[in-house]
Amino acid sequence: MNTLDKSSNKIDYKGEGFKTKNLFNVIYVEEAAFKYPITKEVLDKYCNLQVITIRHYKDVFNRTNQHFQIQKQYQSLILAVKDKPFLYEGPQVCQNFGYPNFYYTSFLLNCIFDCGYCYLQGMYNSANIVAFVNVEDFKNSIEQESLKKPVFLAVSYDTDLIGFYNIIPYIDYFYGFFKMHPALTVEIRTKSGNQSFYKTHTALDNIVIAFTLSPQEIIEKYEKNTPPLKTRIKAIKTALDQGFKVRICLDPVFINPVADHLYEPFYEYVFSEINANKILDLSFGFFRMSKEFFKRIKKQSEYSDLFLDEYCLNENVISYPKEYQNNIMTRHYQILTNYMKKEKIFSL
Numbered sequence: 001m002n003t004l005d006k007s008s009n010k011i012d013y014k015g016e017g018f019k020t021k022n023l024f025n026v027i028y029v030e031e032a033a034f035k036y037p038i039t040k041e042v043l044d045k046y047c048n049l050q051v052i053t054i055r056h057y058k059d060v061f062n063r064t065n066q067h068f069q070i071q072k073q074y075q076s077l078i079l080a081v082k083d084k085p086f087l088y089e090g091p092q093v094c095q096n097f098g099y100p101n102f103y104y105t106s107f108l109l110n111c112i113f114d115c116g117y118c119y120l121q122g123m124y125n126s127a128n129i130v131a132f133v134n135v136e137d138f139k140n141s142i143e144q145e146s147l148k149k150p151v152f153l154a155v156s157y158d159t160d161l162i163g164f165y166n167i168i169p170y171i172d173y174f175y176g177f178f179k180m181h182p183a184l185t186v187e188i189r190t191k192s193g194n195q196s197f198y199k200t201h202t203a204l205d206n207i208v209i210a211f212t213l214s215p216q217e218i219i220e221k222y223e224k225n226t227p228p229l230k231t232r233i234k235a236i237k238t239a240l241d242q243g244f245k246v247r248i249c250l251d252p253v254f255i256n257p258v259a260d261h262l263y264e265p266f267y268e269y270v271f272s273e274i275n276a277n278k279i280l281d282l283s284f285g286f287f288r289m290s291k292e293f294f295k296r297i298k299k300q301s302e303y304s305d306l307f308l309d310e311y312c313l314n315e316n317v318i319s320y321p322k323e324y325q326n327n328i329m330t331r332h333y334q335i336l337t338n339y340m341k342k343e344k345i346f347s348l
């Protein structure tokens with residue numbers, strides 16, 4: 001579990017006491033953000049940190065010549081007020097789980113975790129975390145959309161809200177709103193082992209907790225600062241025990257001679273620990289990224305060795321050649337269907 005020592009601005013990402021670091025360098029606050037309750041709560045919580053007032057978050061966040069990887073080691077927090085739009089149509093490279101009206105929203109820009117394969121490195125100039133404080137504006141916009149039609153809303157796609165829970169508990173602020181809008185199906189995707197939300201809230205029919213799992217070797221190599229597999233499994237068990245709907249996300253899956261051997265024992269382990277019948281569904285996707293983000297990451301001075309592998313370009317998306325994907329997918333599918341009905345497995 002990633003836990004937070006609130007008084008000293010330290011975070012223990014692994015929850016096992018062997019890795020701690022300063023959480024934030026400074027806190028930037030937009031002039032317009034001071035009047036919001038979240039801003040006050042955060043500033044009270046981190047009263048020992050330097051606070052710098054700024055006109056607009058983009059003045060800091062969008063500056064050129066920032067070094068994403070260096071900044072990632074010394075992240076600052078930026079409290080800001082979001083302008084429209086608050087909702088975005090779900091991208092084609094993401095699974096919609098059969099929902100035609102698929103949207104995502106971002107209360108946070110960037111993430112406390114540091115996955116080597118994350119497209120955020122190519123998307124933003126800065127690794128600082130922007131936290132939007134005007135939650136009521138998000139609610140109004142989500143409500144307008146969900147009153148027109150049933151909506152599937154991903155709220156934690158390009159960040160980790162459960163991982164961020166001890167810093168700003170966004171899902172607490174939205175819990176009552178989600179409860180009042182049953183036509184809205186909300187997916188909260190996470191790699192975190194933090195169990196606080198599941199232990200303190202009643203499960204709702206329209207909230208799905210989507211746990212991203214990878215073999216431990218992949219976690220160690222590519223998912224820096226995230227909790228180990230066994231910690232995520234513990235969190236899944238707690239969420240299930242508390243009655244939450246749980247999705248398992250096997251995404252991204254890697255194809256290379258080393259990774260190929262990791263998945264079968266990984267699946268065996270996961271389903272020896274978790275009753276597959278209790279899992280809502282499973283999402284499966286190979287490593288993929290937009291060509292622009294991939295190119296931007298490769299221009300940086302540091303990037304993961306997985307960007308050196310050979311990929312194909314298909315409709316502006318870089319991923320493994322289709323024939324590799326089909327072969328490997330067939331093998332994985334054969335194993336996964338030993339545990340789950342095929343109707344419950346969604347792949348891209």
Ligand code: SF4
Nearest residue numbers: 111113115118158159
């Ligand atoms: S947890 Fe997700 S959003 Fe966060 S760094 Fe990893 S891939 Fe990116």
